[in-house]
Amino acid sequence: MTTVAAKPAAKPATMAQALGRALRDAMADDPTVHVMGEDVGTLGGVFRITDGLAKEFGEDRCTDTPLAEAGILGTAVGMAMYGLRPVVEMQFDAFAYPAFEQLISHVARMRNRTRGAMPLPITVRVPYGGGIGGVEHHSDSSEAYYMATPGLTVVTPATVADAYGLLRRSIASDDPVVFLEPKRLYWAKDSWNPEAPTDVDPIGTAVVRRPGTSATLITYGPSVPVCLEAAEAARSEGWDLEVVDLRSLVPFDDATVAASVRRTGRAVVVHESGGFGGPGGEIAARVTERCFHHLEAPVLRVAGFDIPYPPPMLERHHLPGVDRVLDAVARLQWDQ
Amino acid sequence: MTVMEQRATRGAGAPTPPPAWQPRTDPAPLLPDAEPHRVLGTDAAADADPELLRRLYAEVVRGRRYNAQATALTKQGRLAVYPSTTGQEAAEVAAALALEERDWLFPSYRDTLAAVARGLDPVQALTLLRGDWHTGYDPREHRIAPLSTPLATQLPHAVGLAHAARLKGDDVVALAMVGDGGTSEGDFHEAMNFAAVWQAPVVFLVQNNGFAISVPLAKQTAAPSLAHKAVGYGMPGRLVDGNDAVAMHEVLTEAVTRARGGGGPTLIEAITYRMDAHTNADDATRYRSDAEVETWRAHDPILLLERELTERGLIDEAGMQAVRDDAERMAAALREAMNQDPVLDPMDLFTDVYAEETSQLREQAAQLRAELEAEAEASEGSQEGGGE
Numbered sequence: 166m167t168t169v170a171a172k173p174a175a176k177p178a179t180m181a182q183a184l185g186r187a188l189r190d191a192m193a194d195d196p197t198v199h200v201m202g203e204d205v206g207t208l209g210g211v212f213r214i215t216d217g218l219a220k221e222f223g224e225d226r227c228t229d230t231p232l233a234e235a236g237i238l239g240t241a242v243g244m245a246m247y248g249l250r251p252v253v254e255m256q257f258d259a260f261a262y263p264a265f266e267q268l269i270s271h272v273a274r275m276r277n278r279t280r281g282a283m284p285l286p287i288t289v290r291v292p293y294g295g296g297i298g299g300v301e302h303h304s305d306s307s308e309a310y311y312m313a314t315p316g317l318t319v320v321t322p323a324t325v326a327d328a329y330g331l332l333r334r335s336i337a338s339d340d341p342v343v344f345l346e347p348k349r350l351y352w353a354k355d356s357w358n359p360e361a362p363t364d365v366d367p368i369g370t371a372v373v374r375r376p377g378t379s380a381t382l383i384t385y386g387p388s389v390p391v392c393l394e395a396a397e398a399a400r401s402e403g404w405d406l407e408v409v410d411l412r413s414l415v416p417f418d419d420a421t422v423a424a425s426v427r428r429t430g431r432a433v434v435v436h437e438s439g440g441f442g443g444p445g446g447e448i449a450a451r452v453t454e455r456c457f458h459h460l461e462a463p464v465l466r467v468a469g470f471d472i473p474y475p476p477p478m479l480e481r482h483h484l485p486g487v488d489r490v491l492d493a494v495a496r497l498q499w500d501q
Numbered sequence: 502m503t504v505m506e507q508r509a510t511r512g513a514g515a516p517t518p519p520p521a522w523q524p525r526t527d528p529a530p531l532l533p534d535a536e537p538h539r540v541l542g543t544d545a546a547a548d549a550d551p552e553l554l555r556r557l558y559a560e561v562v563r564g565r566r567y568n569a570q571a572t573a574l575t576k577q578g579r580l581a582v583y584p585s586t587t588g589q590e591a592a593e594v595a596a597a598l599a600l601e602e603r604d605w606l607f608p609s610y611r612d613t614l615a616a617v618a619r620g621l622d623p624v625q626a627l628t629l630l631r632g633d634w635h636t637g638y639d640p641r642e643h644r645i646a647p648l649s650t651p652l653a654t655q656l657p658h659a660v661g662l663a664h665a666a667r668l669k670g671d672d673v674v675a676l677a678m679v680g681d682g683g684t685s686e687g688d689f690h691e692a693m694n695f696a697a698v699w700q701a702p703v704v705f706l707v708q709n710n711g712f713a714i715s716v717p718l719a720k721q722t723a724a725p726s727l728a729h730k731a732v733g734y735g736m737p738g739r740l741v742d743g744n745d746a747v748a749m750h751e752v753l754t755e756a757v758t759r760a761r762g763g764g765g766p767t768l769i770e771a772i773t774y775r776m777d778a779h780t781n782a783d784d785a786t787r788y789r790s791d792a793e794v795e796t797w798r799a800h801d802p803i804l805l806l807e808r809e810l811t812e813r814g815l816i817d818e819a820g821m822q823a824v825r826d827d828a829e830r831m832a833a834a835l836r837e838a839m840n841q842d843p844v845l846d847p848m849d850l851f852t853d854v855y856a857e858e859t860s861q862l863r864e865q866a867a868q869l870r871a872e873l874e875a876e877a878e879a880s881e882g883s884q885e886g887g888g889e
Binding site: 230242245249266267274280283316338416 | 669698
């Protein structure tokens with residue numbers, strides 16, 4: 166009997182683990198990668214994403230900063246100017262707002278301001294979205310603010326494998342990336358092999374998560390599992406729904422989205438962010454501009470209500486769930 | 502008696518408070534002097550190096566001429582706007598001269614003179630203010646960060662860069678410039694705090710020129726002085742006469758040397774005065790009196806240097822004329838360069854937004870290209886039409 170060195174096999178892993186592994190591998194591969202933020206060192210981050218990094222790479226590479234988001238991102242700018250590749254952790258979506266000026270006035274446009282002489286390879290990790298029972302200011306969907314800022318790349322994974330692959334690609338990018346981590350998927354498990362992580366498509370590539378023929382659900386991040394569940398439930402209604410996971414909001418993959426909608430002839434955009442001025446309006450407009458003659462019905466949006474994020478005991482009424490998605494699908498003018 | 506001592510006396514037998522209650526450092530050595538540091542016009546001036554005096558004089562005179570020329574260019578429509586540092590040349594020039602070539606300068610929008618005194622081509626320094634692009638030079642080549650228009654936002658950049666250099670083992674110092682108004686911004690506070698916590702090799706130079714556009718310092722802060730703010734962060738604060746080029750050079754050089762040697766950051770407040778309005782678009786008579794301006798005219802940085810140089814016989818009229826002639830040549834060259842129309846390519850708007858143009862930007866670039874072609878055809882057509 167011959168013994169073969171057992172290849173580490175894929176086993177259940179969480180998105181949080183995959184993100185931590187991506188940071189670790191990026192730091193091991195590239196000595197210019199520095200992780201910085203509030204509680205990222207000794208504690209390993211409030212979500213434990215950076216667990217073990219300070220121990221393995223030292224506190225100069227994984228740094229507990231003073232509690233000041235503008236200062237964290239502002240100093241990261243200077244570090245990037247000197248050739249480092251900072252990965253900044255913003256503790257929660259709504260805690261990232263003090264850093265907005267640095268992000269918008271400097272990070273997003275430094276490449277452009279300097280005619281390409283000084284791009285800033287900074288990754289800003291932001292845990293975002295609701296559904297975790299968080300109190301006020303812990304559950305915002307802030308992606309529309311970032312999407313509206315030219316120069317930023319905006320990425321959000323929905324699976325364990327994408328979390329690893331997209332974070333590695335974001336850190337390797339020479340452009341600044343706002344990496345939005347759907348915090349309610351942190352503990353979602355998937356079969357994944359941390360010793361042999363597979364690469365993912367380049368940033369800016371959407372993926373068809375579930376092929377279908379009746380209508381396309383266009384979604385991203387925390388709403389991807391909701392849409393997949395809705396698609397399963399829709400089978401009993403006789404609808405075969407396609408689910409497109411955008412994976413990056415900027416750059417936006419018009420080609421994949423438009424190809425899907427041209428095939429199905431119907432589309433619903435689904436996200437937690439508010440509808441008014443939210444990503445869905447932009448996406449619906451882009452789809453309409455490109456697929457008008459293929460559409461059997463107006464593009465609909467299923468979004469969070471246009472309200473400040475609700476208290477945790479009421480958040481289930483706010484978050485787009487399976488029923489709200491199916492209600493929208495039902496309104497796609499099937500009787501014509 | 503301090504509160505802590507009172508507690509200790511009153512509570513004999515009571516448990517001692519935890520050690521964290523004690524102040525961590527003695528604030529006394531961090532405090533700025535009551536009066537701004539001065540050299541020119543004092544006994545200390547006798548020790549000033551003649552070469553340094555002559556160098557500072559030449560640079561300050563050039564700086565004054567540069568300010569006059571740039572202001573004139575706004576009137577001729579060659580610059581969109583110019584925030585002048587007339588009256589503040591000593592601080593601008595000293596900032597540049599205090600740095601080694603490997604060091605970095607982080608200027609605000611008002612500090613083009615410091616960049617020019619560092620050796621940057623004035624045309625490149627003024628690109629932002631001419632309006633043909635945002636930054637006219639490669640920051641890494643000159644180790645001058647882009648001029649920062651949002652107030653105080655460049656300060657944390659300086660801290661981060663200095664910190665990164667220190668991590669790498671390079672003895673590089675960052676000098677960050679800001680005005681009195683900028684010290685009210687949150688980024689000033691965060692930068693100071695990060696710098697002190699990290700002991701980053703950075704020097705903060707605040708030019709207190711009396712006004713944030715129209716708002717006087719009294720409406721900006723209730724601090725004993727801006728230099729005193731340093732103490733709260735655990736770094737030394739220095740107060741200096743910003744119109745005294747020698748004192749400025751001394752204090753800045755000390756702070757830079759200290760930072761380079763691992764001694765950590767310093768906050769320097771230079772007391773000076775903006776002789777011109779905020780920019781060419783501002784009307785300073787709405788918020789300050791001519792009499793006030795006149796008192797500062799008597800304390801002009803050029804006068805202070807000239808007095809010292811002539812009293813010590815270090816320069817004669819011919820020498821001063823040579824300096825003025827040199828400044829005039831610089832101004833003539835700047836005038837000539839700025840009178841050339843910049844070459845603009847509208848298609849540049851789409852390059853350098855991202856490393857790779859997105860498909861959306863490609864579409865928009867195609868739209869602009871078509872518009873430009875249509876514009877060109879129309880103008881050709883109208884020219885032909887005009888010939889008939």
